[in-house]
Amino acid sequence: MADRIKVRKEDDIIGWYNQVLLNSEVVDFSDIKGFAVYRPYGYEMWESSMYYLDSVFKERGVKNAYFPLLIPESLLTREKEHVKHFNPEVAWVTMGGDSLLDERLAIRPTSETIMYRSYSKWIQSYRDLPMLINQWNTMVRWETKETRFFLRGRENLWQEGHCVFATEEEAVSNAEDMIRVYKKFSEEVLAFPVLMGFKSEGEKFAGAVRTYTIEAVLPNNFASQVGTSHYLGQNFSKPFDVKFLDRGNRSQYAYQTSWGVSARAIGVMILIHGDNSGLVLPPSIAPIQAVVVPIMNGKSGESVEAYAGEVYGALKALGIKVLLDDRREYSPGWKFNEYEMKGVPIRVEVGEKEVKERKVSLKTRFNGSKDEVPFDAISTIPDRLADIQREMFERAEALMKSALTVETDRGEFVKKLKEGKYIVKAAWCGNPMCETKIGDETGAVSRMIPMTDDELLDKKCIFCGQEAEHNAYFGQSY
Amino acid sequence: MADRIKVRKEDDIIGWYNQVLLNSEVVDFSDIKGFAVYRPYGYEMWESSMYYLDSVFKERGVKNAYFPLLIPESLLTREKEHVKHFNPEVAWVTMGGDSLLDERLAIRPTSETIMYRSYSKWIQSYRDLPMLINQWNTMVRWETKETRFFLRGRENLWQEGHCVFATEEEAVSNAEDMIRVYKKFSEEVLAFPVLMGFKSEGEKFAGAVRTYTIEAVLPNNFASQVGTSHYLGQNFSKPFDVKFLDRGNRSQYAYQTSWGVSARAIGVMILIHGDNSGLVLPPSIAPIQAVVVPIMNGKSGESVEAYAGEVYGALKALGIKVLLDDRREYSPGWKFNEYEMKGVPIRVEVGEKEVKERKVSLKTRFNGSKDEVPFDAISTIPDRLADIQREMFERAEALMKSALTVETDRGEFVKKLKEGKYIVKAAWCGNPMCETKIGDETGAVSRMIPMTDDELLDKKCIFCGQEAEHNAYFGQSY
Numbered sequence: 001m002a003d004r005i006k007v008r009k010e011d012d013i014i015g016w017y018n019q020v021l022l023n024s025e026v027v028d029f030s031d032i033k034g035f036a037v038y039r040p041y042g043y044e045m046w047e048s049s050m051y052y053l054d055s056v057f058k059e060r061g062v063k064n065a066y067f068p069l070l071i072p073e074s075l076l077t078r079e080k081e082h083v084k085h086f087n088p089e090v091a092w093v094t095m096g097g098d099s100l101l102d103e104r105l106a107i108r109p110t111s112e113t114i115m116y117r118s119y120s121k122w123i124q125s126y127r128d129l130p131m132l133i134n135q136w137n138t139m140v141r142w143e144t145k146e147t148r149f150f151l152r153g154r155e156n157l158w159q160e161g162h163c164v165f166a167t168e169e170e171a172v173s174n175a176e177d178m179i180r181v182y183k184k185f186s187e188e189v190l191a192f193p194v195l196m197g198f199k200s201e202g203e204k205f206a207g208a209v210r211t212y213t214i215e216a217v218l219p220n221n222f223a224s225q226v227g228t229s230h231y232l233g234q235n236f237s238k239p240f241d242v243k244f245l246d247r248g249n250r251s252q253y254a255y256q257t258s259w260g261v262s263a264r265a266i267g268v269m270i271l272i273h274g275d276n277s278g279l280v281l282p283p284s285i286a287p288i289q290a291v292v293v294p295i296m297n298g299k300s301g302e303s304v305e306a307y308a309g310e311v312y313g314a315l316k317a318l319g320i321k322v323l324l325d326d327r328r329e330y331s332p333g334w335k336f337n338e339y340e341m342k343g344v345p346i347r348v349e350v351g352e353k354e355v356k357e358r359k360v361s362l363k364t365r366f367n368g369s370k371d372e373v374p375f376d377a378i379s380t381i382p383d384r385l386a387d388i389q390r391e392m393f394e395r396a397e398a399l400m401k402s403a404l405t406v407e408t409d410r411g412e413f414v415k416k417l418k419e420g421k422y423i424v425k426a427a428w429c430g431n432p433m434c435e436t437k438i439g440d441e442t443g444a445v446s447r448m449i450p451m452t453d454d455e456l457l458d459k460k461c462i463f464c465g466q467e468a469e470h471n472a473y474f475g476q477s478y
Numbered sequence: 479m480a481d482r483i484k485v486r487k488e489d490d491i492i493g494w495y496n497q498v499l500l501n502s503e504v505v506d507f508s509d510i511k512g513f514a515v516y517r518p519y520g521y522e523m524w525e526s527s528m529y530y531l532d533s534v535f536k537e538r539g540v541k542n543a544y545f546p547l548l549i550p551e552s553l554l555t556r557e558k559e560h561v562k563h564f565n566p567e568v569a570w571v572t573m574g575g576d577s578l579l580d581e582r583l584a585i586r587p588t589s590e591t592i593m594y595r596s597y598s599k600w601i602q603s604y605r606d607l608p609m610l611i612n613q614w615n616t617m618v619r620w621e622t623k624e625t626r627f628f629l630r631g632r633e634n635l636w637q638e639g640h641c642v643f644a645t646e647e648e649a650v651s652n653a654e655d656m657i658r659v660y661k662k663f664s665e666e667v668l669a670f671p672v673l674m675g676f677k678s679e680g681e682k683f684a685g686a687v688r689t690y691t692i693e694a695v696l697p698n699n700f701a702s703q704v705g706t707s708h709y710l711g712q713n714f715s716k717p718f719d720v721k722f723l724d725r726g727n728r729s730q731y732a733y734q735t736s737w738g739v740s741a742r743a744i745g746v747m748i749l750i751h752g753d754n755s756g757l758v759l760p761p762s763i764a765p766i767q768a769v770v771v772p773i774m775n776g777k778s779g780e781s782v783e784a785y786a787g788e789v790y791g792a793l794k795a796l797g798i799k800v801l802l803d804d805r806r807e808y809s810p811g812w813k814f815n816e817y818e819m820k821g822v823p824i825r826v827e828v829g830e831k832e833v834k835e836r837k838v839s840l841k842t843r844f845n846g847s848k849d850e851v852p853f854d855a856i857s858t859i860p861d862r863l864a865d866i867q868r869e870m871f872e873r874a875e876a877l878m879k880s881a882l883t884v885e886t887d888r889g890e891f892v893k894k895l896k897e898g899k900y901i902v903k904a905a906w907c908g909n910p911m912c913e914t915k916i917g918d919e920t921g922a923v924s925r926m927i928p929m930t931d932d933e934l935l936d937k938k939c940i941f942c943g944q945e946a947e948h949n950a951y952f953g954q955s956y
Contacts, residue, residue: 030546031553032583039595040541040611042533064525068508068632069547069585069616070569075509088575092549093585095570096620105510107547107571107585118506119517127807133518138547142574154574155547186523206836211527329605 004341008276013220017271018149023277024341026270027149033437034154038263041342044287046157046263050136052189053159058182062132062161063309069137070105071114078113078239083208086110089141105192107140110178112207112232113256115162116240123254125245126166130174134161143289151224151269151478158262158451164242164254168233171255172210175231176451178259179212182227184459185261191282191389192216192396194226195423195473197448202432205258209233215447215473216268221421223265223475224268272396273366279343280366283385284476289321290381291339295332295351308350314378315348340365345388346381351418368390404473406457413462413474417442423475427468429461438463440476446472482819486754491698492626495749502757502819504748507625512625512632513759516741519820521764524635524741528614530667531637531739534659540610540639547615548583551593556591556717563684564588567619571942585618589684590710590736593640594718601732603723604644608652609767612639628745629702629956636740642720642732645710648813649733649939650688653709654929656737660705663739666822668747669760669867672704673901673951675926680910683736687711693925693951694746699881699899701953702746707737750874751844757821758844760870761863767799768859769817773829775808786828789838792856798863819845823866824859844870872941884935891952895920901953905946906941914918916941916952924950 004023007015021027026042053092054064070093077083086109093105097353108114115133123131136159143154161178165171179196186194194214198204204211208230215223236242237253246252266285273280283289292315294308305326312324323344332349339347349361357375365390373380401446405422407413416422417438428434428446439445449472482501485493487540499505504520516524532542547766548571555561564587571583586592595613601609614637621632657674664672672692674683682689686708693701714720715731724730744763751758761767770793772786774803790802801812801822810827817825825954827839836853844866851858883900894900895916906912906924916925927950939946 028599030592031550031595032546032548035548037546038544039600040543043543044541046544065518065521066516066524066616066635068510068513068515069618070510070513072509090575091571091583092573093569094572095582097566097568097622104573105569114508121506123519127805138544138545144575157544181724327605426506428953 001237002226003278006085009219009274010473013218013271014148016276017274019474020270020274020345021149021342022319024343024458026279032154034152035145036153036155038157038277038474042266045266045281045285048285048287049185049189049265050159053181053185054136056185057134057161060132060177062134065101065133065135066137067111067114067135071108071111073104075113076106079207079236081235082207084113086141089143091140091142093403101232108137108218109139109141110260111135111139111160111260112162112236113240116236116242116256119162119164120241120243123164123174123242123244124331126372129164129166129244129254130170131164132161133163134159148267148478150264150270156262157262158328160258160260163257164237165256166246166252166254167242168255168476171233171257172231175210175212175229175257175259178257179214179227179229181260182229182259182376183214185227186214186216186265187393189282189284190265191392193393193400194267195223195448197450197473199228200430200432200435200446200472201446203445205230207232207235208236211443212451216272217400217403217423217475218271218460219266219399221423221475223423223473223477225302225447225477226265226268227259227261230257232256232258251427255476272399273392274343276443278341280392281345282390286343286345287321288323288339289317289385290323290348291335291344291345292322292324292348292350293332293335293339294326295349297352303355304350307355310349311348311375314375315381318382318425320381346386366395407462408458414442417444417474417476420444420476423447423473425441425471425473426462427456427458427460428470428472429464429466430469430472431461431464431466434461434464436467444474444476447477448473450452479506479527480795483754483756487697487752489714490750491696494754495752496627498748498752498756498819504757512621512630514627514631516635518904519765520744521811523744523759523763526763526765527663527667527741527743528637531659531663532614534663535612535639538655539611540608540641542613543611543613545589545592545596545613547586549586549589551582551584553584553591553595554584556653557685557714559672559713560590560685564619567621569620586615586618587640588736588738589613589617590640590714591718594714594720594734596681597640597642598719598721601720601722602640605726607722607732608648609643610639611641611644612637613791624750626956627743628742628748634740634742636738637735638738641735642715644722644724644730644732646652646733647734649708649711651690653690653707653735653737653951656735657705657707660693660707660737660739662693663702664694664743665871666744667760667762667764669870670747670750671871671878673701673926675928675951676923677706677926678908678910678913678950680913681923683708683841685710685713687713690929691926694750695878695881695901696746696749696956697877699901699953701901701951701955702742703925703955704743704746705737705739705874708735710734710736750877751870752821756819758870759821759823761823761867764821764823765769765799766801766817766820766822767824767863768793768801768824769813769824770800770816770826770828771810771813772804773827781833782828782830785833788922789826789828789856793859796857796860823863842866844873854903885940886936888940892920895922895954898922898954901925901949901951903949904940905934905936905938906948906950907942907944908947908950909942909944912942912944922954924952925955926951
């Protein structure tokens with residue numbers, strides 16, 4: 001219920017976020033820091049995400065597989081950049097039953113190393129390529145910072161795709177294709193826009209040649225990485241011996257990609273759309289798209305109940321995910337609060353008046369608008385849901401635009417980043433040392449460099465004054 | 479290819495099984511004992527199983543959720559029978575990054591303890607019941623015995639359903655309903671029959687009041703448990719404080735069930751149906767139900783290729799999972815062997831003769847029969863697949879029947895169990911001590927006690943001579 005949220009979104013976005021998540025029964029704490037319980041209402045959103053993405057992957061010929069949860073330490077440490085990054089955040093299994101193990105086993109922080117070990121056995125010739133494999137699983141990264149539901153957990157629900165190609169060209173094209181898939185997922189399913197580009201040398205994935213990223217902008221103007229797609233070149237195929245005989249019978253190292261999106265996307269969606277009454281869900285991800293609430297009093301009860309059933313049946317026949325809540329133990333007012341908290345896009349009220357006039361009263365969650373339509377107009381509700389989806393995206397797009405700014409003055413650049421009120425675009429040298437200094441001074445780092453050519457805002461780097469390489473977006477982030 | 483299997487099924491079933499699994503690309507070894515890699519062709523069978531079962535669960539109102547991978551030791555040890563059984567086979571996380579943890583964390587061997595901890599928070603009143611939750615995940619049990627693909631792994635793919643009810647009656651009914659769901663899944667999807675019943679006191683799940691089970695009989699007449707459903711009574715609700723206020727506002731402990739099926743079912747299916755040429759898959763689980771192989775030579779190539787495409791299109795339009803293998807790098811003979819190894823139910827051959835006569839040649843994998851049908855008769859192939867599914871079940875049923883025997887003589891009983899050539903039904907006292915002695919003397923234990931009333935084969939226990947409680951099935955098992 002609305003009064004269970006004691007913090008306003010505009011005052012303390014993270015405090016608000018936690019209260020919304022707990023009260024809407026999306027997630028819960030477990031006894032271990034950073035290990036969330038995904039309750040049915042929250043998990044169902046992840047299931048819808050999986051359903052959408054899985055079919056897009058399969059259209060591209062990607063097959064699902066499952067690789068072990070545990071990775072021997074010796075395997076994890078084979079690619080040097082990779083291990084340097086991941087080692088400090090690995091959870092280690094050291095005992096099986098009562099016995100100490102000979103070698104420590106890492107719970108997968110990501111599966112490059114264990115998958116490519118298999119790939120080197122499975123790939124013999126060009127005929128085995130491309131190899132396109134994905135897995136849906138959870139990964140564990142032992143965060144020492146404060147953890148947050150969805151955004152920064154120690155255990156995280158995600159998918160990781162790992163593809164192998166005979167040529168660099170195919171691999172780069174796959175990595176770029178997949179980041180576009182993630183962008184479309186954010187826009188069309190989760191109804192928020194993203195900035196798409198690639199990461200700086202300092203921020204890219206450990207072991208990648210290039211990391212493509214999509215970044216969302218949260219209502220507090222922080223950025224959040226929603227999905228990444230890595231072109232790995234031959235950085236893993238060499239240490240893991242992923243080779244193939246080409247048509248000329250020559251042995252070649254393969255070119256690889258890996259790409260992943262996690263349930264963080266759900267958290268970002270909730271942060272962007274939610275309000276002080278709770279979740280506000282886009283119809284494409286909502287576990288319940290419409291809820292029918294009968295308002296019964298006294299003798300009209302039976303006819304209202306019957307009519308509510310008829311309305312429910314009509315909505316169901318249209319393929320809408322609809323719930324009829326005719327429980328007598330709860331009052332209509334309780335239900336109104338409950339489904340507002342749960343972010344159900346459309347509430348359908350049916351009372352004595354509606355029965356008499358053979359109509360329904362509708363309330364739209366995202367903008368609070370109310371109207372009445374005749375029973376026969378129920379057939380237009382799918383269009384109404386599509387309109388809500390589009391309008392929610394447009395509202396989120398306007399929000400993102402208001403957070404973006406361009407800067408050519410060093411002082412202003414530093415000031416804006418420190419305040420954390422903008423995502424700032426500026427000309428930049430791209431040097432990791434320069435990025436470290438920006439981080440030290442402002443707490444912000446680069447979020448991404450646009451993929452498409454972009455006219456340089458300045459010939460010189462906004463921060464160090466060296467020659468600018470490209471424009472980049474900088475900002476605070478979770 | 480067939481010659482990659484160097485062991486005959488009738489000579490060494492486990493040697494044969496491993497070679498089939500590896501050569502058909504169903505699974506592979508990883509570097510850690512008991513942690514299999516599920517390759518796309520194998521994982522797809524598990525995906526089909528999940529798809530079938532998940533929709534049956536959802537029809538019953540069960541919702542999916544996700545609970546943490548790791549369980550604090552103090553939580554795992556709260557139910558005493560449970561911990562006694564599972565503790566010796568737990569994989570322990572003791573380090574996060576470079577730090578030693580304050581408390582050891584178990585990788586879930588099963589999730590009763592962590593889920594019921596949450597349930598005790600979520601359930602307040604009768605209005606919150608029943609609570610019907612399932613999760614799809616993997617569980618880890620640190621087997622010290624020899625591990626086997628699917629049948630006995632350290633990491634296992636499975637689902638675990640955990641339900642809470644206000645009454646004993648509802649809980650028992652749920653546990654019985656779910657074991658019937660598993661039976662139907664075995665029969666209708668995997669095409670093998672099972673024995674259904676409940677486990678003896680000595681063999682039941684640690685913490686259960688009653689464990690329902692389905693048991694398959696393998697071609698070597700060993701039994702294998704395929705799925706279990708536990709009525710937990712209040713054994714967990716008491717230590718985990720899963721209470722609710724009933725309609726009279728009295729606080730009551732709830733009644734619980736848990737039920738699970740793992741990818742072991744896939745292994746059992748492969749053991750039952752496979753032959754010396756490789757996998758033999760029932761159409762309902764086969765990733766590829768029909769494969770079209772064009773046989774091109776010289777100038778006829780183009781017309782054969784075009785016709786093969788037409789045949790493929792006709793099969794696809796019928797909703798059949800069909801593959802057209804028109805790769806020129808492989809010969810028809812190589813492809814024949816490959817798809818026999820992969821157990822594809824129907825092979826469709828298309829050559830010069832088929833083009834001329836506008837027909838197709840069909841080969842049925844499970845019985846090796848061949849015939850030709852005119853192009854227009856392709857529309858009957860869905861019926862043919864249904865026939866194959868039924869006939870494979872009937873063949874497996876005959877195999878199971880031949881393995882069952884009834885015994886009333888103690889000497890014969892012991893001899894038959896030692897030989898391991900039968901599943902023996904006999905009158906039994908049900909005493910765990912007696913069962914331990916049977917195990918010591920024969921290596922076999924009871925597999926199940928029939929759920930339906932069964933006339934006692936004898937008034938006295940076949941082994942100890944005390945009063946018989948019920949008939950039971952005994953046998954060797956994996």
